[in-house]
Amino acid sequence: MDRNIGWFTTAVFLAFGGAFFLASLTIPGGTSTTLGPAVVPRAVSLMMVILAAIVLVADFRTRDKGPIKQDITPRDLLFRAGPLIALIAVYGQFMLWFGYLIATLLSGYIAFRLFGNSRKASALHSILAGTLFYFCFVYLLGIYDPPGSLIDMTLLF
Amino acid sequence: MDILAGFSYLFANPIALGFVFLASIIGVIVGAIPGLTAAAAIAMLVPVTYYLDPLSALAFLYVIGKAGRFGGSISAILFNTPGTAASAATVLDGYALTSAGKPGKALKTATVASVIGDYTGDILLIFAAVSISSVTESFGPPTYFTIYMMALIVISSVIGDSVLKGLMSTAGGILVAMIGIDPISSEPRLNFGIFEFSAGIDLIPLLIGMFVISEVAVQLRNTRAGVKIIQVAQSDDPDANRLTLVEFRRCIPVILRSSSIGAIIGVLPGLGSAVACFTAYGEEKRRSQTPELWGTGIVEGVAAPEAANNAVSGPSMIPMLALGVPGSTIAAILLGVFLIHGIPVGPQIFDTAHDLIYGLFAAGLVGIAVYGLIGYFFAPVIGRFLAALPPRLIYPYIFLTSVISAYSARTNVFDIFIMCGAGALGYLMRRHGFSPAAFIIAFVLADGAEESFRQSLLLSDNGALVFFERPSAMLFFGVALFVSGMRIWKTTFAGRRSARQTWSDEPANVEKK
Numbered sequence: 001m002d003r004n005i006g007w008f009t010t011a012v013f014l015a016f017g018g019a020f021f022l023a024s025l026t027i028p029g030g031t032s033t034t035l036g037p038a039v040v041p042r043a044v045s046l047m048m049v050i051l052a053a054i055v056l057v058a059d060f061r062t063r064d065k066g067p068i069k070q071d072i073t074p075r076d077l078l079f080r081a082g083p084l085i086a087l088i089a090v091y092g093q094f095m096l097w098f099g100y101l102i103a104t105l106l107s108g109y110i111a112f113r114l115f116g117n118s119r120k121a122s123a124l125h126s127i128l129a130g131t132l133f134y135f136c137f138v139y140l141l142g143i144y145d146p147p148g149s150l151i152d153m154t155l156l157f
Numbered sequence: 158m159d160i161l162a163g164f165s166y167l168f169a170n171p172i173a174l175g176f177v178f179l180a181s182i183i184g185v186i187v188g189a190i191p192g193l194t195a196a197a198a199i200a201m202l203v204p205v206t207y208y209l210d211p212l213s214a215l216a217f218l219y220v221i222g223k224a225g226r227f228g229g230s231i232s233a234i235l236f237n238t239p240g241t242a243a244s245a246a247t248v249l250d251g252y253a254l255t256s257a258g259k260p261g262k263a264l265k266t267a268t269v270a271s272v273i274g275d276y277t278g279d280i281l282l283i284f285a286a287v288s289i290s291s292v293t294e295s296f297g298p299p300t301y302f303t304i305y306m307m308a309l310i311v312i313s314s315v316i317g318d319s320v321l322k323g324l325m326s327t328a329g330g331i332l333v334a335m336i337g338i339d340p341i342s343s344e345p346r347l348n349f350g351i352f353e354f355s356a357g358i359d360l361i362p363l364l365i366g367m368f369v370i371s372e373v374a375v376q377l378r379n380t381r382a383g384v385k386i387i388q389v390a391q392s393d394d395p396d397a398n399r400l401t402l403v404e405f406r407r408c409i410p411v412i413l414r415s416s417s418i419g420a421i422i423g424v425l426p427g428l429g430s431a432v433a434c435f436t437a438y439g440e441e442k443r444r445s446q447t448p449e450l451w452g453t454g455i456v457e458g459v460a461a462p463e464a465a466n467n468a469v470s471g472p473s474m475i476p477m478l479a480l481g482v483p484g485s486t487i488a489a490i491l492l493g494v495f496l497i498h499g500i501p502v503g504p505q506i507f508d509t510a511h512d513l514i515y516g517l518f519a520a521g522l523v524g525i526a527v528y529g530l531i532g533y534f535f536a537p538v539i540g541r542f543l544a545a546l547p548p549r550l551i552y553p554y555i556f557l558t559s560v561i562s563a564y565s566a567r568t569n570v571f572d573i574f575i576m577c578g579a580g581a582l583g584y585l586m587r588r589h590g591f592s593p594a595a596f597i598i599a600f601v602l603a604d605g606a607e608e609s610f611r612q613s614l615l616l617s618d619n620g621a622l623v624f625f626e627r628p629s630a631m632l633f634f635g636v637a638l639f640v641s642g643m644r645i646w647k648t649t650f651a652g653r654r655s656a657r658q659t660w661s662d663e664p665a666n667v668e669k670k
Contacts, residue, residue, distance in 0.1 A: 009589035037339030048328040081374035092573035115549040
């Protein structure tokens, strides 16, 4: 779990470039006199695939030759950064289901717990943050509160 | 005398003036939070400015950027953790002074140097931007394309650990910017069958994901790892916590030289405060008659990086105002805010929005004075306040603010998912030496670069030769090649020297064993 998987980022870039290159093949090309909308994305994505492949090969060839400044371990991805990033997606889904206030209360509680706060402190701060943010952003600034598809809190306010 | 008109325009708008004061306070506090940059703070607060008049909105964000750069020095000096990358060099002597029981002296030196540096940069901005814009008004699409190319090449070669990773970060930003609809043919492209991609990707969720969420994820790692702030006892000497006149006189030439270095670096796209602070620190240490004292806690070691990193602030706006090409992340966000308020950015801005621009310059000058006063008298209080706030409480609040900020940019829940993806990518990029800043700047520049490239070829009879017919275009290509060539030469030379060092060290190591 603690081995370095620093090559992972380059592999993500390789996949990223590959996906964009494949998608760029479906864009109509230009005519003999004009450049079409496909030229730049195709050229840049191809460049990214080539660069990522070079860096990936270099990473593997030099992996045991010296200390690596930035490290990524499976533990970081699965138990630290991963859950926090996943929480954003969950937060977004909660907003679609329950609207902003309930989504913030639920996701806020999980976020405070992720940072190691006690259950009581997490509950207290999530209620405080949810109320404060709702008042500032929705009530004062007038930002649209999306009605939840499962529970629509906008009917109450 | 236009700047006087700017002051009268600013003082005629008490709301804008109030936001300048508020921005100075917020900027210093946010900048002092370890890991949170001024750009991140601006990105989170952009939604607040949708409801303000253009001057209040722009002045608020611009001054947060300035005060945030200074705020980074507080945590660098007090906690041995630079609040922003721009204060990384300040740690060396700043924290050494704190360890010697002289945090007040270090903070006051940082404040004075930051204020003088920032004023130097702003004076250059006020005079140079107008002069440059009068020249650039005549530029056509081919020259603009070379300017965009120069910015992209310089950014990808100087930001980050390696040129290859810089290029990949830049290419990533360009590709994400291409999602949506082609600006010339209106053909949909790269939307991967997802309807929400048809409108393209908005800058704000991308920016918050790359800078704020990735930082919160890094801080979650640090919080779990139990990184602790060390408290240091203060000295009883009354001179220990003030900047004496003798020390101030010693610092003045250092501050002026470092401010000039910072101001020049600020004009070049992509280089930014972090490069400026280390360049100034290195240069002043080289010039010093006592280089062995640098790093042990001397006021010049605080003054040099702080003057340089704040001097970057004003000149980094020059490429955006004179050319419409943002040279920094903060300039990229401000460009977006200009557009939100219906103000097209480019050399013509000094004619079309004359009062607003000079009002903004005036706001910058007032903001420097305000954060200078806050820093001089209240920096230790802010430090103590932040030390008392546990990171386990600060970062969840930042996380929740990020989500509502990303959503409110277009009131679209899909933007939260965009921020999620950007946060994951930003985290991986930061952990492995890629550059989120290059990614974001390339994202902002990509549309203009592609448009000017294709327009140039449409207008041209000579095909690609159109880019080599104009001396101004050749000049920008030349600058790009020079800067990237220098970087490649430097990394190759340094790499070979380090390899030779390793080879020459190895037999000695073997013998010792």
